[in-house]
Structure formats: structure tokens, C-alpha cells
Amino acid sequence: MKIIVCVKQVPDTNEVKIDPKTGTLIREGVPSIMNNDDANALEAALKIKDAEPSTHITMVTMGPPQADVMLREGLAMGADEAVLVSDRLVAGSDTWATSNCISAAIKKIGDYDLILAGRQAIDGDTAQVGPQIAEKLGLPQVTYVEDLEIEGDKLTVKRALEDGYEMIEVKLPCLLTAIKELNEPRYMSVPGIFSAYKKDITVWGAADLELSADIVGLDASPTNVYRSFTPEPKGKGKMIDGDTPAELVSGLLSELKAKHLV
Amino acid sequence: MTFQLTKEQELLRTMVRKFAETEVEPIAAEIDQTGEFPKENVEKMKKLGLLSIPFPTEWHGAGGDNVSYAIAVEELSRVCGTTGVICSAHTSLCAWPIYHFGTDEQKKKYLVPLLNGEKLGAFGLTEPNAGTDAAGQQTKAVKDGDSWILNGSKIFITNGGMADTFVVMAMTDKSKGTRGISAFIVESSYEGFSIGKKEDKMGIRASATTELIFENCRIPAENLLGVEGKGFKVAMTTLDGGRIGIAAQALGIAQGALDKTVAYLDQRKQFGMKLKKMQALQFEIADMKTRVEAARLLVYSAAWKKETGQPYSVDAAMAKLFASETAMHVTTKAVQLHGGYGYTKDYPVERMMRDAKITEIYEGTSEVQKMVIAGSVLR
Numbered sequence: 001m002k003i004i005v006c007v008k009q010v011p012d013t014n015e016v017k018i019d020p021k022t023g024t025l026i027r028e029g030v031p032s033i034m035n036n037d038d039a040n041a042l043e044a045a046l047k048i049k050d051a052e053p054s055t056h057i058t059m060v061t062m063g064p065p066q067a068d069v070m071l072r073e074g075l076a077m078g079a080d081e082a083v084l085v086s087d088r089l090v091a092g093s094d095t096w097a098t099s100n101c102i103s104a105a106i107k108k109i110g111d112y113d114l115i116l117a118g119r120q121a122i123d124g125d126t127a128q129v130g131p132q133i134a135e136k137l138g139l140p141q142v143t144y145v146e147d148l149e150i151e152g153d154k155l156t157v158k159r160a161l162e163d164g165y166e167m168i169e170v171k172l173p174c175l176l177t178a179i180k181e182l183n184e185p186r187y188m189s190v191p192g193i194f195s196a197y198k199k200d201i202t203v204w205g206a207a208d209l210e211l212s213a214d215i216v217g218l219d220a221s222p223t224n225v226y227r228s229f230t231p232e233p234k235g236k237g238k239m240i241d242g243d244t245p246a247e248l249v250s251g252l253l254s255e256l257k258a259k260h261l262v
Numbered sequence: 263m264t265f266q267l268t269k270e271q272e273l274l275r276t277m278v279r280k281f282a283e284t285e286v287e288p289i290a291a292e293i294d295q296t297g298e299f300p301k302e303n304v305e306k307m308k309k310l311g312l313l314s315i316p317f318p319t320e321w322h323g324a325g326g327d328n329v330s331y332a333i334a335v336e337e338l339s340r341v342c343g344t345t346g347v348i349c350s351a352h353t354s355l356c357a358w359p360i361y362h363f364g365t366d367e368q369k370k371k372y373l374v375p376l377l378n379g380e381k382l383g384a385f386g387l388t389e390p391n392a393g394t395d396a397a398g399q400q401t402k403a404v405k406d407g408d409s410w411i412l413n414g415s416k417i418f419i420t421n422g423g424m425a426d427t428f429v430v431m432a433m434t435d436k437s438k439g440t441r442g443i444s445a446f447i448v449e450s451s452y453e454g455f456s457i458g459k460k461e462d463k464m465g466i467r468a469s470a471t472t473e474l475i476f477e478n479c480r481i482p483a484e485n486l487l488g489v490e491g492k493g494f495k496v497a498m499t500t501l502d503g504g505r506i507g508i509a510a511q512a513l514g515i516a517q518g519a520l521d522k523t524v525a526y527l528d529q530r531k532q533f534g535m536k537l538k539k540m541q542a543l544q545f546e547i548a549d550m551k552t553r554v555e556a557a558r559l560l561v562y563s564a565a566w567k568k569e570t571g572q573p574y575s576v577d578a579a580m581a582k583l584f585a586s587e588t589a590m591h592v593t594t595k596a597v598q599l600h601g602g603y604g605y606t607k608d609y610p611v612e613r614m615m616r617d618a619k620i621t622e623i624y625e626g627t628s629e630v631q632k633m634v635i636a637g638s639v640l641r
């Protein structure tokens with residue numbers, strides 16, 4: 001089985017601090033990591049490989065040259081190969097332009113049975129790139145995957161919904177997007193780390209994928225970011241005490257009245 | 263000259279730190295209290311290759327280098343001194359002498375399982391009456407046909423009771439003094455071999471420090487490690503490398519205590535301000551940080567010399583001497599800067615201060631390191 005995993009390098013939001021004076025994010029010195037959901041996607045591929053060692057895993061990412069470190073990390077976890085699409089021309093791409101770029105890279109890789117991506121990237125939270133890639137490649141897709149089983153060329157997938165789940169059967173080739181409930185990503189292994197740097201990472205520019213400025217990059221992107229801001233931190237919730245349901249309800253009502261909400 | 267870690271070394275630090283903070287730190291206080299060997303984590307470490315770092319892949323090693331190994335011990339010790347020494351004793355004191363002095367047959371039989379995650383290793387030199395004066399070995403090995411028969415005992419053996427494979431020194435010809443000592447590979451399952459008392463220690467309380475007892479323990483002749491009568495050399499060369507591991511352990515403990523103290527000063531308020539605003543305490547932190555960095559340079563430089571095939575025994579001695587004294591100094595200051603809270607088990611610096619002390623004692627006391635260093639200067 002040949003698996004392609006889409007991964008993205010993102011700032012580690014756990015390490016992002018907020019400037020107390022300006023209220024903006026301090027990105028400086030913030031380490032970059034593999035996007036969390038993407039690590040779950042990679043882990044799902046690695047689990048398939050654990051069970052069937054002939055499985056071949058190729059990671060693909062669009063990003064700056066520094067994304068190399070994240071790809072090495074994926075190799076050290078056990079992926080076989082990595083492709084980095086890096087070009088000034090693709091910089092500033094929104095989800096539409098990004099999925100143009102990545103689907104072009106996947107077409108160039110050509111041979112695959114399954115594509116795995118994370119649900120969404122923690123720096124953008126759109127959850128659009130995975131589904132768009134599937135559309136552009138004409139593949140069936142299942143999003144929000146929290147469990148999956150493979151039998152021949154048939155996948156049985158548990159798809160998380162807000163208030164439950166769906167069980168979906170889908171045929172290979174297809175694209176799945178992973179959520180964190182799917183698995184616990186493994187650590188890099190020490191031998192993996194030392195062999196990761198012995199491997200070559202394939203680097204493609206826009207020209208290699210015959211991408212032009214009308215489908216990738218900032219100018220081609222239909223989305224314009226109008227303003228970005230740090231959301232106001234939510235206040236602490238208030239617990240209402242009371243021994244009986246009646247007491248709790250009257251406690252709640254008096255809180256709501258005090259705030260003129262009822 | 264360059265002071266830059268390689269990309270592999272950086273990535274390894276990321277990986278070990280994540281492992282240490284996720285798997286090791288949460289149980290560090292508990293195993294310190296119970297003294298229970300962290301078996302599950304050791305199994306995880308074996309699987310991840312953390313017990314096989316500086317050995318080539320042809321022997322199922324991780325294919326890493328000695329600086330990476332030092333970084334790994336440092337990062338483990340940063341959250342738990344016990345876990346750091348388990349890795350160090352296995353790697354430096356058991357796998358390394360078999361790798362360096364062993365025959366291909368011995369490597370196949372003993373090194374491979376030590377590196378592929380099957381087995382854990384230990385090293386037995388110290389005896390009740392042969393501590394710093396390790397040449398005074400009383401454990402005897404007598405040749406009997408195609409085997410050796412061992413009698414005697416060892417004390418204070420790290421990973422004792424948990425290890426499968428031991429490198430053990432014994433006297434094969436008392437008349438020859440240090441040239442009458444030989445090294446052997448002993449399997450825990452051999453008849454006549456048993457584990458004695460487990461020590462109840464001040465620090466690194468979960469590392470399983472025990473006696474080894476040999477009562478007519480029969481060892482196949484092919485388990486002689488190196489040349490008969492050259493066992494003292496095996497032991498001393500092994501300890502030269504081991505000291506880099508212990509220096510790295512000390513460095514990690516010091517760094518861990520510094521990190522905890524920096525966080526504490528940012529949180530604790532007195533006189534209406536955070537402690538970190540007080541210059542007297544800022545200066546303490548400056549001093550702690552400088553010592554830790556100096557220790558780090560000595561440790562990495564000794565490891566790098568070993569890696570690049572240069573003489574490193576004096577460097578290892580200096581690294582261990584300085585890093586262990588740094589660990590003691592920094593952890594003591596860390597407790598001081600935590601005030602009364604630092605003296606309780608609610609904060610990890612209390613454990614770190616107890617863990618730090620051993621680094622000045624084992625694999626050659628500070629006095630022994632000074633003998634080595636002075637001996638190299640005053641010829």
C-alpha cells in the first residue's frame with residue numbers, strides 16, 4: 001500500500017505568549033512543530049505500516065525551506081520519504097491556492113492508494129485544505145476520522161460528528177482527514193533520527209509542478225485576510241452552588257437577573 | 263572551531279525532552295518515594311533506542327554519537343536523576359566494554375540484545391573492601407576446564423537485580439596485583455549468581471543499587487572479556503567513558519533545578535513583588551546559569567573528544583568533577599531560592615538536591631577525578 005500524508009509546519013501554540021502591552025502574539029523564538037492533527041494522520045499511516053511493513057509512506061508539505069526539520073521529524077517517526085514544495089511563488093497562498101499546489105504535487109507523485117491529512121492546522125483552523133485536495137483529485141473523502149479499519153481495498157471509517165459518529169465504508173483510493181481522537185502519535189525513535197538525515201528530501205519548486213501565479217500564491221488567493229486579532233480571553237465560568245435542583249435553578253435565575261439577561 | 267550541535271543532535275534533544283517531560287517527569291516524585299525501579303519507562307526507552315545511542319547500526323545500535331548520548335542522559339536527568347543513571351550505566355558501563363573489548367561472538371551474543379532492546383546491562387567493580395582502591399579485588403575467578411568459577415561479592419551495583427547482563431571484574435591471579443584482574447560477562451540466570459541487599463539511598467532512589475553475590479558461579483571460558491589479566495584496564499577505560507555519562511547526568515540535574523527555580527521566581531511574591539524582581543536573586547540565577555553552561559561545555563567537549571578518537575580520560579574527569587560540583591551547588595541554591603517550600607517534597611528541587619550528591623561519589627569520587635587531573639598536569 002502506498003500512502004501520502006499531508007503535513008504542515010506550524011508555530012507551537014502552546015509556546016506562544018501574548019505581549020501583555022500590545023495584546024498581540026509574540027511569535028519570536030516560538031518553536032515550530034508538525035501540526036497536531038497532521039501528526040495523527042502520520043501516525044495512522046505508521047500504524048498501517050506496522051501491520052503491513054511493505055507499506056510506503058510519503059509525506060508532502062508546502063512551506064519554507066525550514067520545513068525540512070519537520071519532515072526529518074516525520075522520517076524519524078518512520079515515514080519513508082518526504083516531498084517539500086517550496087517556492088516564493090506559492091507564498092501567501094490561501095486554502096484554495098494551497099490545495100492547488102498540494103494536489104499538483106500529489107499528481108506528480110502519482111502512485112498512491114490512500115491520502116491522509118490532518119483535520120485542520122492550528123495556525124489557520126480552516127479545515128479546508130484536505131477536502132479541497134480530494135475534490136481536485138476527484139477522490140472520495142471522509143473528514144473527522146476518529147477510527148479506521150482496512151480490509152483489502154475497503155476502509156471502514158468512524159467519522160466524528162458533534163453529537164455522535166457515522167460509520168462509513170469507502171473504497172481506496174480516497175482521502176481521510178484525521179482528528180486527535182484517532183490515535184496518539186509516536187515519538188521519533190533514536191535510530192530514526194540518525195537515519196532521517198541520511199535520506200534525501202525531494203524539493204520541488206513551482207516550475208516542477210507547472211504552477212503559475214494565477215493558481216497559487218497570494219495574488220491568486222480568493223481569500224483576503226482583512227484583520228487578525230487575538231480573541232479576548234474568556235472570563236472564568238461561574239459554578240452555582242446548591243443542594244437541590246430548585247436551589248440551583250433559583251441561583252441561576254438570580255445570576256441571570258442580576259446581569260439583566262432575563 | 264564550532265560550538266554548534268548537529269541537526270541530529272538538536273532533533274534528538276527535542277525527542278528526549280518530549281519523552282522525558284511526558285513519560286518520566288510525571289512519575290519521578292513517586293518512584294523517588296517508593297524506590298521502585300521504573301520498569302515500564304525502561305521498556306519504552308529500549309524500544310525507542312534510548313539505550314543504544316552511541317553504537318553502530320551493524321550491532322543494532324542507534325547509529326548515534328557520544329555527544330548525542332550525553333544529551334540524552336542530560337535530558338532524562340533534567341527531570342529524573344534515576345532514569346538518567348539507568349541509561350548511563352547500561353550504555354557506558356555494560357554495552358560499551360563489550361563493544362570495545364568483546365569478540366565478534368561476544369558482541370553477537372551479548373551486545374546485540376543489549377542494543378536491540380531485549381536486555382538491560384550493569385557493571386560490577388566495587389566491593390565492600392575495594393571502593394576507590396578498586397585494585398583490591400577480592401572476588402576470585404578460578405579456571406576449571408573450559409569454565410571459570412567465580413566466588414565473592416560486589417556492592418552498590420546500579421541496575422543490579424534488574425539487569426540481564428553484567429560485566430564483572432574478578433581476581434584471576436592475586437600474585438600479579440592489578441595485572442591479575444580479569445573481566446567477565448555474567449548472565450543473571452547463571453547458577454551461583456544472586457542478588458543481595460538492595461540499598462536504601464539518599465537519592466536516585468529508584469535506580470536499583472544492589473549487591474551481587476557469586477557462590478561457585480560457573481562461567482563459560484568464552485565469557486572472559488578482553489585478555490586475561492587485563493581486566494583492570496577494561497574497568498578503568500570503561501569508567502573513563504562512564505564519567506561522561508555521569509557528568510551529563512549531573513549537568514541535567516543542575517539544568518532541571520535551574521529551570522524549576524526560574525519558574526518559581528516568576529510565581530512567588532514577597533514584599534509586593536515577584537521574587538524575580540529582586541536583584542540579589544537575579545544574581546544567584548546568573549551565577550547558576552553560568553556554572554551550568556560551563557559544565558555543559560566541559561561535558562560536550564569530553565564527549566566530542568571521545569567521538570573523534572582523541573584522548574579523553576582527563577577531559578572526562580574534569581567534566582565529571584565540575585559538572586557534579588555544579589549540580590550540588592545549583593540544586594542547593596535552588597532549594598534556597600524556593601525557601602521553605604523547596605525543603606518539602608511538594609517541589610522537585612528537594613529531590614534534585616538529594617539526587618545531585620551521588621554524582622560527586624560514583625564512577626570515581628571527586629577526589630579520584632582530582633588525582634586523574636593532577637596526574638596529567640604534574641608529571
Ligand SMILES: Cc1cc2nc3c(=O)[nH]c(=O)nc-3n(C[C@H](O)[C@H](O)[C@H](O)COP(=O)(O)OP(=O)(O)OC[C@H]3O[C@@H](n4cnc5c(N)ncnc54)[C@H](O)[C@@H]3O)c2cc1C
Pocket residue numbers: 351385386387388392393394395417418419420421463466471620623624625626627628629630
Ligand atoms: C548509588 C551508587 C551506585 C553505584 N553504582 C556502581 C556500579 O554500578 N558499579 C560499581 O562498580 N560501583 C558502583 N558504585 C560504587 C562507587 O563507585 C563507589 O562507592 C565509589 O567509587 C567510592 O568507593 P567507596 O564507597 O568504597 O568509598 P571509599 O573508597 O571508602 O572512599 C571514602 C572517601 O575517601 C576518599 N578517598 C579514598 N581514597 C582516597 C585517596 N587515595 N585520596 C584521597 N581521597 C581518598 C574518597 O574520595 C571518599 O571521599 C555505586 C555507588 C553508589 C553509592
